Amino acid sequence: MATQSGTLYIVATPIGNLEDLGPRAQRILSEVDLILAEDTRHSRKLLSSFNIRTALQAFHENNEDRMTAQVISRLAGGCDIALVADAGTPLISDPGFKLVRQAHEENIPVCPVPGPAALITALSVAGIAPGRFLFEGFAPAKAAARRKHLQALAGAERTMVFYEAPHRIKAFLDDASSIFGAHRKATIARELTKKFETIRHGTLGELIEWMGDNPDRRRGEFVVVIAGAGAGKTGKPELVATLEILLKSLTLKQSVRIAAELTGGNRNEIYDLAVALQQDIDLPASPARE
Numbered sequence: 363m364a365t366q367s368g369t370l371y372i373v374a375t376p377i378g379n380l381e382d383l384g385p386r387a388q389r390i391l392s393e394v395d396l397i398l399a400e401d402t403r404h405s406r407k408l409l410s411s412f413n414i415r416t417a418l419q420a421f422h423e424n425n426e427d428r429m430t431a432q433v434i435s436r437l438a439g440g441c442d443i444a445l446v447a448d449a450g451t452p453l454i455s456d457p458g459f460k461l462v463r464q465a466h467e468e469n470i471p472v473c474p475v476p477g478p479a480a481l482i483t484a485l486s487v488a489g490i491a492p493g494r495f496l497f498e499g500f501a502p503a504k505a506a507a508r509r510k511h512l513q514a515l516a517g518a519e520r521t522m523v524f525y526e527a528p529h530r531i532k533a534f535l536d537d538a539s540s541i542f543g544a545h546r547k548a549t550i551a552r553e554l555t556k557k558f559e560t561i562r563h564g565t566l567g568e569l570i571e572w573m574g575d576n577p578d579r580r581r582g583e584f585v586v587v588i589a590g591a592g593a594g595k596t597g598k599p600e601l602v603a604t605l606e607i608l609l610k611s612l613t614l615k616q617s618v619r620i621a622a623e624l625t626g627g628n629r630n631e632i633y634d635l636a637v638a639l640q641q642d643i644d645l646p647a648s649p650a651r652e
């Protein structure tokens with residue numbers, strides 16, 4: 363009788379706050395035969411705090427190719443295996459894509475165990491139209507390549523989400539401001555779910571000024587959410603004009619309802635437009651929680 367293959371679980375782990383590891387993730391991480399982790403020492407600490415003693419093996423970008431064949435053969439032999447990243451959802455700017463693709467090719471079940479991802483966490487609090495967005499991950503590290511990359515995105519109308527390292531955050535913001543314009547709205551989401559969580563909204567120019575030379579504001583992990591080009595300026599001119607007037611004195615919900623009644627337009631589309639337009643109505647830069 364052929365052995366039934368095991369399941370590959372893709373398990374999201376916290377991006378900072380341990381309480382974000384849910385009961386299902388805890389159970390699956392306890393029950394599998396093996397956990398693949400980017401950095402086993404780092405993941406051991408997380409697992410120990412939940413009394414999870416499952417065996418760990420290193421799986422990172424430098425050994426992904428070599429390990430994939432080995433892992434597939436263990437899965438095919440009936441082992442249940444979980445993949446975790448150092449933080450957040452595996453495969454999202456983290457290794458694992460080749461393994462998942464190969465598992466599909468071998469008809470091995472791949473089961474998601476969802477949880478935090480820094481991009482979605484940032485988008486949920488950014489106050490920038492979240493309906494449609496481009497996830498850009500890390501922009502190129504070298505200045506010339508980064509500028510070229512941002513140049514290619516200058517006309518993009520969708521909200522953009524970037525990951526950035528602390529030693530490059532200032533250079534990234536400077537380039538984004540000079541290419542997208544200092545008036546483009548953006549949100550810096552730093553150290554999400556951690557003690558020094560900071561969520562700061564403003565124009566790129568204001569955010570650069572706020573960051574200044576303050577070393578504390580440049581420390582930690584960053585997601586930068588940037589409004590798309592012409593955010594709020596798409597849509598029928600008369601509808602845009604109506605919404606702009608309504609939004610200045612009414613709530614989003616009231617504005618959408620009245621605009622829909624006045625124009626007979628689709629309420630969901632008007633809602634998306636209103637959310638985008640809100641970015642263009644001048645609000646003072648929000649205070650950071652530090």
Ligand code: SAM
Binds near residue numbers: 453454527584
């Ligand atoms: N797999 C992860 C996820 O689901 O978000 C992302 C891994 S990627 C290698 C690491 C980057 O994610 C960091 O450099 C930072 O840009 C972002 N990041 C991760 N945790 C974060 C946090 N707590 N606050 C802000 N950004 C974070």
